[in-house]
Amino acid sequence: MFGQFRSGIERSEFGDIRPTHGCVFRYVEDEGLRLTEIAERANMTKQSAGEVVDDLVARGYVKRIPDPNDRRAKLICLTPQGEKAQAHGRRLFAEVEQSLGERFGQERIAQLRELLEEIVAVEAPYAMPHLARPQPMNA
Amino acid sequence: MFGQFRSGIERSEFGDIRPTHGCVFRYVEDEGLRLTEIAERANMTKQSAGEVVDDLVARGYVKRIPDPNDRRAKLICLTPQGEKAQAHGRRLFAEVEQSLGERFGQERIAQLRELLEEIVAVEAPYAMPHLARPQPMNA
DNA sequence: ACAATTTGTAAGGAAACCTTGTAAGGCTCC
DNA sequence: GGAGCCTTACAAGGTTTCCTTACAAATTGT
Numbered sequence: 001m002f003g004q005f006r007s008g009i010e011r012s013e014f015g016d017i018r019p020t021h022g023c024v025f026r027y028v029e030d031e032g033l034r035l036t037e038i039a040e041r042a043n044m045t046k047q048s049a050g051e052v053v054d055d056l057v058a059r060g061y062v063k064r065i066p067d068p069n070d071r072r073a074k075l076i077c078l079t080p081q082g083e084k085a086q087a088h089g090r091r092l093f094a095e096v097e098q099s100l101g102e103r104f105g106q107e108r109i110a111q112l113r114e115l116l117e118e119i120v121a122v123e124a125p126y127a128m129p130h131l132a133r134p135q136p137m138n139a
Numbered sequence: 140m141f142g143q144f145r146s147g148i149e150r151s152e153f154g155d156i157r158p159t160h161g162c163v164f165r166y167v168e169d170e171g172l173r174l175t176e177i178a179e180r181a182n183m184t185k186q187s188a189g190e191v192v193d194d195l196v197a198r199g200y201v202k203r204i205p206d207p208n209d210r211r212a213k214l215i216c217l218t219p220q221g222e223k224a225q226a227h228g229r230r231l232f233a234e235v236e237q238s239l240g241e242r243f244g245q246e247r248i249a250q251l252r253e254l255l256e257e258i259v260a261v262e263a264p265y266a267m268p269h270l271a272r273p274q275p276m277n278a
Numbered sequence: 279a280c281a282a283t284t285t286g287t288a289a290g291g292a293a294a295c296c297t298t299g300t301a302a303g304g305c306t307c308c
Numbered sequence: 309g310g311a312g313c314c315t316t317a318c319a320a321g322g323t324t325t326c327c328t329t330a331c332a333a334a335t336t337g338t
Contacts, residue, residue, distance in 0.1 A: 159324080
C-alpha cells in the first residue's frame with residue numbers, strides 16, 4: 001500500500017528518482033526556491049541539500065537560475081521534465097491516500113491527515129510552506 | 140515534544156544509546172530474541188542487526204547466550220543495565236504520548252494510536268510481536 | 279546419509295548525511 | 309561610503325548506517 005508510491009515511481013519514466021530527492025520535489029514550486037529554504041524546510045544542512053540538487057540537475061529535473069532579487073542566491077526551479085515528475089509523484093501520493101481511505105475508512109484517514117498536519121504545524125513549523133518568501137529590503 | 144524522547148535519552152545515564160539501537164530495545168524481552176527475529180521485525184538484514192547488537196554488547200547493554208534449543212543460534216538478552224535503559228525509554232515514550240494527548244486531545248491521540256497500529260498490522264505484520272516463537276520440532 | 283535450509287559472521291562498499299573551511303555578494307550603521 | 313558582520317553557495321573529507329556477496333556450522337527433511 002505504501003509500496004505503491006515507491007514502485008509507482010520506479011516503474012515510471014522517472015525511475016531514477018530516489019527517496020532522497022523528495023526533499024526537493026516536496027517543496028519546490030513554479031517560482032523556484034532557494035537552496036537555503038529547501039535545507040531549512042527539509043531540516044538538513046545546506047550542503048546536503050546542495051548535493052541532492054546537484055544530482056537532480058545532472059539528471060535534468062531541476063535547474064538553478066540566478067535570483068533577480070539577490071545576486072548571491074540562485075533559485076532552484078523544476079525543468080519541464082521535473083514538473084512532470086512532481087505531478088506524477090503527487091498523483092501517486094493521492095492514490096495512496098485514497099487506498100488507505102478505502103481500506104481503513106475515509107473519515108478516519110481524513111482525521112489522521114488533519115491531526116498529523118496539526119502536529120507538524122506545532123512540532124516542525126519550518127517544514128510548512130511559507131506562501132510569501134521574505135523579500136530583501138531593497139526590492 | 141518529540142525531542143523529549145531524544146533528549147531524555149541523551150541526558151540520562153544511557154546517553155550513548157542512539158536511534159539505531161532502537162531496533163533491539165524495541166523488540167527484545169526478558170527471554171531473549173534471536174538475531175534473525177530482530178532483523179525480520181526491524182525489516183533489515185541479519186548483518187545490519189548483528190552490527191547493532193555487537194555495538195550494544197560492547198557497551199554492556201545486551202549479551203548473547205547460546206540458544207538451548209538450537210546450537211547454531213544465540214539469544215540476544217538484555218543485561219541488567221540494558222533492562223534499566225529499556226525501562227527508561229519506555230517511560231519516556233509514555234511521557235511523549237501523554238504530552239501529545241494534553242496538547243492535541245487524549246481521545247484524538249488514542250484514535251491516532253489505534254489507527255496506526257491497525258495500519259502497521261496490515262502493512263508491516265512482520266514488525267508485530269509474535270507472542271510465541273516457533274519452536275524446533277525436537278524441543 | 280545427504281541435500282537443502284537456517285543461523286550467524288566477515289569483508290567490502292554505497293547512500294545520505296554531517297562538519298569544517300572558503301569565497302563572494304549584501305546589509306547595517308556609524 | 310567603508311568596515312564589519314551576515315547570508316548564500318560550494319568544496320573536501322569524514323561518519324553513520326545500511327547493504328551485497330560469500331562463507332562455516334548446525335539443523336531439518338527425505
